[in-house]
Amino acid sequence: MRMGWWRIAAPALLxxxxxxxxxxxxxxxxxxxxxxxxxxxxxxxxxxxxLEEVSVTALEPRYVAPTLRDRLGRIWAPVYLNGKGxxxxxxxxxxxxxxxxxxxxxxxxxxxxxxxxxxxVTGSATVPFVTVDTFVVGDMEAHAKWLPIVPDALGGAxxxxxxxxLSDKRIFIDFMHDKITIIHSHMARAPTGYSTIPLQRSxxxxxxxxxxxxxxxxxxxxxxxxxSSVANAALLSALQARRRSRQLHPDSITGATDDVQPGQWMxxxxxxxxxxxxxxxxxxxxxxxxxxxxxxxxxxxxxxxxDTLGLLDVLVIDYRRLELxxxxxxxx
Numbered sequence: 001m002r003m004g005w006w007r008i009a010a011p012a013l014l015x016x017x018x019x020x021x022x023x024x025x026x027x028x029x030x031x032x033x034x035x036x037x038x039x040x041x042x043x044x045x046x047x048x049x050x051l052e053e054v055s056v057t058a059l060e061p062r063y064v065a066p067t068l069r070d071r072l073g074r075i076w077a078p079v080y081l082n083g084k085g086x087x088x089x090x091x092x093x094x095x096x097x098x099x100x101x102x103x104x105x106x107x108x109x110x111x112x113x114x115x116x117x118x119x120x121v122t123g124s125a126t127v128p129f130v131t132v133d134t135f136v137v138g139d140m141e142a143h144a145k146w147l148p149i150v151p152d153a154l155g156g157a158x159x160x161x162x163x164x165x166l167s168d169k170r171i172f173i174d175f176m177h178d179k180i181t182i183i184h185s186h187m188a189r190a191p192t193g194y195s196t197i198p199l200q201r202s203x204x205x206x207x208x209x210x211x212x213x214x215x216x217x218x219x220x221x222x223x224x225x226x227x228s229s230v231a232n233a234a235l236l237s238a239l240q241a242r243r244r245s246r247q248l249h250p251d252s253i254t255g256a257t258d259d260v261q262p263g264q265w266m267x268x269x270x271x272x273x274x275x276x277x278x279x280x281x282x283x284x285x286x287x288x289x290x291x292x293x294x295x296x297x298x299x300x301x302x303x304x305x306x307d308t309l310g311l312l313d314v315l316v317i318d319y320r321r322l323e324l325x326x327x328x329x330x331x332x
Contacts, residue, residue: 075090077137079159089137093207093222098164114128129147139184166319171318172316197209197274202294212272220304222309223305235301261288265285266282267282
């Protein structure tokens, strides 16, 4: 199973590249670009320079475009970089920052401008980054945007579309008709026939809902980039306290850094999110590195992946309203 969540340390800035991060937390020094990675002939920063850290898959119309779910079930969004594209990036509401694979950087003719530290769900790695002049998807347009280069293991996608730049947006995902739109949120209420689920922002800036599994209150992080839903050990303990005869099967989780971590897969009872009940779910339980980083090991917590979210017909994520608006088949 491959998971898409990561956070990244800001790059060791080289040349004239300047970047302001509003929510920096912590600092560390990165080594030079990893051996074997091509790099532009620019000066290496002084060893004592600190790093700021932030919490971080024929042409179509830019603003409304059909999308496809990849072989893992995740959502591909059409993204234009420096006017070229669209490139197919996996929409990942659990990633703090967008990223691309090396082939995209090569297609754009962009040499790496330095290195950054990438924290995946299973471990960390130093990766190169490139800077694009323009980054356009739907109504979102960014300039002078830096993108880490991640391993080409995203199920055929060209990269990942992360959360940055979406704080005032509304994402409409129609799973039944393979369509995605990204527009400015106008604080519109859910249309007739939709159910609403309130969201909160975690301390890391992630979108989180309150879910119930077998009567257990669970912190559910909305993670459209994750192939499957993953739970911490606290949720497993709570489920086993309700019914000990739960069948567990060996599983493994591969993160964005290509580190592999063991886990245990199990079917679960229905997942209740406010007025919505999602049937036929499953989770993989694992002591992920990222749960430790988030300090989410004590309370039942899960990454609600596309295996569960994809069972809905329509999913709307309104960042300004901090709300999910969903339609299920029985509402059609």
